[in-house]
Amino acid sequence: MSFNVGLSGLNAANTALNVTGNNIANSATTGFKSSRAEFGDVYANSLFLGSAKNGVGSGVTTEQISQQFNQGTITNTGASLDMAINGNGFFMTSDNGARVYTRAGAFGTDKSGNIVDANNNQLMGYGVDTDGKVVQGVLIPLKVDTSALAPKPSDSLSETMNLNSSAVAPSVTPFDAKDTNTYNYSFSTDIYDSQGNSHSLSQYFVKDNTNQWTMYATVDGVNPHDPTSTVPYTATLNFSSAGVLGTTSVGTPTVGAGFTQAANGKFTLTDWVPAAKNAAGVMAANGSAPADGGLVMNMTATTSYNTSSAVTAKDQNGYATGSLTTLSIDGEGNMFGTYSNGKSKTIGQVVLANFANVQGLTPNGNTGWRESASSGVPVVGAPQSGTMGTLNAGALEESNVDLTAELVNLIKAQSNYQANAKTISTQSTIMQTIIQMT
Template identity: 80%
Template sequence: MSFNVGLSGLNAANTALNVTGNNIANVATTGFKSSRAEFGDVYANSLFLGSAKNGAGTGVTTEQVSQQFTQGTITSTGASLDMAINGNGFFITSDNGNKVYTRAGAFGTDNAGNIVDANGAKLMGYSVDADGKVVAGVLTTLKVDTSALAPKATDTLSETLNLNSTSSTPSVSPFDAADTNSYNYTFSTDIFDSQGNSHTLTQYFAKTDTNEWSMYVTVDGVNPGNPASTVPYSATLSFNSDGSLASSTSSDLTVDTTGKFTMSDWVPAAKNAAGDMASNGSVAATAGVTINMTQTTSYNTSSATTAKTQNGYATGSLSSLTIDNEGNLFGTYSNGQSKTIGQVALANFANVQGLTPNGNTGWRESAASGVPVVGAPASGTMGTLTAGALEDSNVDLTAELVNLIKAQSNYQANAKTISTESTIMQTIIQMT
């Protein structure tokens, strides 16, 4: 019997050596989780008498090799698609349709723009709708769309400005854009047509009376609705005694009940072959360009524009990609625009030690692990993401080297058990 006891000890020591050696071999493997061998003693049982009260054990058996899913150190890499999970969860990847779960967040793109790991498995997450909102609940493979961002025609322009109430009326009349003495203040804003072409909308302001100003508007230096004409659109701004805007009127621009102007008949233009301004083949936003000037004031301070926004933009190409701690992927484009292009999803399990190792630092679902709970990072029990970083192996090299010495000693001691039993057997044989 002692031979079997010693042999089981040798097998156990050899298993411990294999587990320790595997941990040491993967000390630099991204997302690797160390394992430990767990052993149990063995006692002989009788069908009728049960185990002997004072019976000697019959050796040792390997109960299981369990993986330790403790957090590894997060190391910055600077690569935009590298991701580390800080807390619970696994990245979900698709390996030819089969789901594999991993903590290794070293991702890149393939020739189709899919976000993939080093083995070609595709990262999974949530897509976005036409408005850039994440469509949660339905997993799909994430893809970096490198196609050009379509242009957007300007339909809203908001301005906050002050017109100096102490300004004198211009010395030259009537208004002439080429003569700076015919107006008090001017500024320009870039607006865009349906093809993403940029145009310059210029507004001129001339004081005409106490608390009253005239505004003149051109686009690319010509009449907005008739590129062949240089006559500007005009409007009148009247102010209250406290400097706030009282009313807005115009025969060229539509004015709504809130005092907002709308340039509803703008014809985007450019110089043709003859050098004349004419339609460039594009169109303006369907509802026109609304100019919100309701915050305009007339105080005793310099005329100035303090805030200005417009919502149009030209065609843009993807210039960079960033990921936040909730897994949202943001694409930044050469035209200054940015949009959400997807969200990374994470999975967690009731019993992570029940996962089946798949190799390549991945695991598969099993009956012991339970079904995956899928959600966005930083939601529920899911950890957060750190972009531009990777999670190192959680192997404690010092502890593993100590375990190596212990396993070696155990192996030698069990070998001595077998050697002693062999000596006893030889003695008995020689006595007979």
């Protein structure tokens, strides 16, 4: 019996103890992947097959320490920038330009708004263009932009409504917005100018005869072309006997500029931003403006049926400025910012990387890995694309260490160590006996 055999066994048992101890130590480390020591027996090489046919082995050697990339348990945290990968893939981070891959998705922001991990590595992903569309193929460090969302002036308003065909013409004339007895139905819509100021577009409807209605429109209670005028914008709506909107036309009062008809049921407000009163009480421009081309009012879906007058759908595309209030991430990695004005937009997309041989990745420490010649080059893509897993936002992937199994492995490694130590002790006793005999 050779001392080398027992010594190799001690080294192997010590390696197993180290691997098991490291697994146990990281059983609570987010995104940690357990390792396994793999051993192989050793035989002396010989040029003569006959001498090695029934040869005794020369001990054991550590062939490799392989990492087990099986899925860890996903636990919800509620934090908006915590992310867990359910399936294949790694987060891509940048360590001063060097790529580091990790399964630990505990991210936050630095003072500049960059999304970083605890080691200040920046999370990589796809950016967006000016229209808020993800630009795939170009990787950039992801960032949470906390600047205010620029306002958008209203240039489109779509309305779906019904005007009660059984209504009778008001008994009180002429029309007066302050007197509800002079009109049959009214409602208001918030619209926005170039500075994000909100204005109230009010529409009043008066039944003229069997199939004809007159619409009166004001912005902030006045005719915006001339706020001193008492005459609002007007339009005539004619309906067929089936209650479908037919021909329409705009009125021509003394003050009517800025309100035109583009087509039947479509009207354009080109000068709808009212002037404001200055300190002297004189009407003066407030510096804001309507959208280029004005505000197009689409009323083609208006009907006149024998049912209550009501607006059933309404949509306008303007909004005021807003500040970022919440951040959310979907299963495909799209990051959405929600703003105080109720609007939301895509601000980036998290990407994942995968490798042909994940066992070939080089451990980097801090629950990260680096690419190596054995791993192959990374395949980068969005979550849920190709072989990439799904992204779970507001959650973290726990260590995949099976603590019960590791404690069993610890006992086995300890027994192995003691047994190999016994072989060396026995060999020493035999050697001493032989020496004494001589």
